[in-house]
Structure formats: C-alpha cells, structure tokens
Amino acid sequence: MTISEIRREFDALSENEWQSFMEKYSEDERSGVQKLVKSCQLRMEKAAKENERLENMLTYEKKYYNDCVYICGIDEAGRGPLAGPVVAGAVILPKGLKIPYLNDSKQLSEKKREELYDIIMDQAISVGVGIIAPERIDEINILQATYEAMRQAIHQLEYQPDILLNDAVIIPDIHIPQEKIIKGDAKSLSIAAASVIAKVTRDRMMKAYHELFPEYGFDRHKGYGSKEHIEAIQKFGPSPIHRRSFITHFI
Numbered sequence: 001m002t003i004s005e006i007r008r009e010f011d012a013l014s015e016n017e018w019q020s021f022m023e024k025y026s027e028d029e030r031s032g033v034q035k036l037v038k039s040c041q042l043r044m045e046k047a048a049k050e051n052e053r054l055e056n057m058l059t060y061e062k063k064y065y066n067d068c069v070y071i072c073g074i075d076e077a078g079r080g081p082l083a084g085p086v087v088a089g090a091v092i093l094p095k096g097l098k099i100p101y102l103n104d105s106k107q108l109s110e111k112k113r114e115e116l117y118d119i120i121m122d123q124a125i126s127v128g129v130g131i132i133a134p135e136r137i138d139e140i141n142i143l144q145a146t147y148e149a150m151r152q153a154i155h156q157l158e159y160q161p162d163i164l165l166n167d168a169v170i171i172p173d174i175h176i177p178q179e180k181i182i183k184g185d186a187k188s189l190s191i192a193a194a195s196v197i198a199k200v201t202r203d204r205m206m207k208a209y210h211e212l213f214p215e216y217g218f219d220r221h222k223g224y225g226s227k228e229h230i231e232a233i234q235k236f237g238p239s240p241i242h243r244r245s246f247i248t249h250f251i
Contacts, residue, residue, distance in 0.1 A: 072161035073190025081223035088149035091199030128156030
C-alpha cells in the first residue's frame with residue numbers, strides 16, 4: 001500500500017482498531033508510515049490518560065453504586081453576574097458512563113461545552129433545569145435563589161434520585177440524601193455534567209437577551225461585571241434583567 005492509502009486507513013480508524021494498526025505497520029520502515037504509527041501510539045496514550053481521569057471522576061458515584069439506582073449531580077451557573085438568571089442543572093447519568101473530556105464547565109471552551117451538552121442530553125437518564133429570574137434573586141438573595149433553582153431542577157427530573165452529589169452545598173428542604181463535594185464539578189462526572197447543562201442553558205439565554213438589549217454586550221460577558229458591562233450600566237442605566245441588589249455601587 002502507498003503511504004497515502006495507509007494515511008486514509010489511519011484517518012478512518014476507530015479507537016478499538018488502533019492497536020491492530022500499530023501491529024500491522026510496526027515493521028514498515030518508511031518514515032511516513034512510522035510517523036503514522038507514532039501518531040497512533042500517541043492517540044492511545046492520550047486516550048488511556050483520559051480514561052484514567054474519567055475513572056477518578058467516578059470515585060464519588062462508585063460509593064453509591066450498590067445501594068442507589070439513580071445518582072444525580074447538581075450544579076449551578078450564574079451566581080456572580082450582575083444581570084440575568086441563576087440556572088441549576090440536575091443530571092442522572094447511567095452508571096459507569098464515561099463521556100470523554102467532560103469536566104468542570106469553566107475548564108472547557110464554549111465549543112466543547114456545546115458539544116458535551118448535546119451528548120449529555122442524548123445519553124443521560126434524566127436532566128432537569130431550574131431557572132430563577134433576576135427579580136426573584138433581588139427578593140430572596142442569590143444563595144436562596146440558587147437553592148430554589150436546584151430544587152426546581154430536581155423536581156423536573158423524570159426519576160427521583162436516590163442520592164444527590166452537590167457542588168459545595170447542602171440544599172435545604174430536600175428530603176433526599178445529599179453529599180456536598182467541594183469543587184465537585186472537577187471531581188464528579190455527574191456534577192460536571194450538571195455544570196455543563198447549567199452553563200450552556202444560561203449562556204444561550206444571555207445571548208437571546210443580547211438581541212433585546214444589545215447595548216450591554218450580554219453575548220460577550222454573559223452578565224458578569226466586566227469593565228465594558230459596568231460602563232454600559234452607567235451610560236444606559238439598568239435593563240429589565242439586571243439584578244438591582246447587585247449594581248448599587250454602579251448607579
């Protein structure tokens with residue numbers, strides 16, 4: 001086979017064909033072929049490292065595999081912004097499911113979050129989303145609004161969870177066992193999945209708000225307190241989606 005033909009074969013490989021490809025061409029002395037063999041080896045090493053990371057991120061879930069049917073991760077997006085809602089995600093994944101490159105949403109690019117969002121929605125057993133509006137945040141404060149969004153997300157699930165794995169909080173008024181995990185979105189796949197759902201949902205909402213209020217730049221900063229955003233508030237005044245209790249220093 002020519003090197004071009006072997007390259008096309010390499011490009012079409014699935015993960016379970018990498019080893020056989022390497023064995024097939026390991027004795028081929030052509031430098032172009034050896035580069036492909038090396039590339040295949042690097043792919044295998046990268047995949048093995050990612051698999052190990054994913055296994056580590058199932059540590060908390062595995063604690064409950066024997067006693068729980070539905071293990072749910074909970075996380076939020078939007079506690080800190082000056083505008084827009086706070087959004088919570090609740091995700092029940094099949095036991096043992098590993099979604100490559102799933103991680104804390106803050107560690108992912110927007111493109112990767114969007115890709116993972118679709119995968120989670122397709123492969124999860126159930127997904128719930130809670131959304132609390134700015135006026136409610138002003139009324140009860142952001143912490144209580146976050147709890148309310150999380151309860152809303154849980155109630156939207158198709159199945160009641162047996163255990164909740166939460167990112168750094170214990171949710172009041174929920175009669176389901178809970179485990180609080182500090183920085184849980186980087187330690188638990190279920191929480192990481194919930195963080196992606198919450199973040200993508202909120203970002204999409206802020207982009208839609210940008211169409212209504214383009215002068216604030218919501219599509220860029222998503223409501224967070226950037227210099228650009230603060231200057232826009234000072235110039236145009238607050239929009240209907242600004243959290244009045246968050247912007248007293250600027251107006």
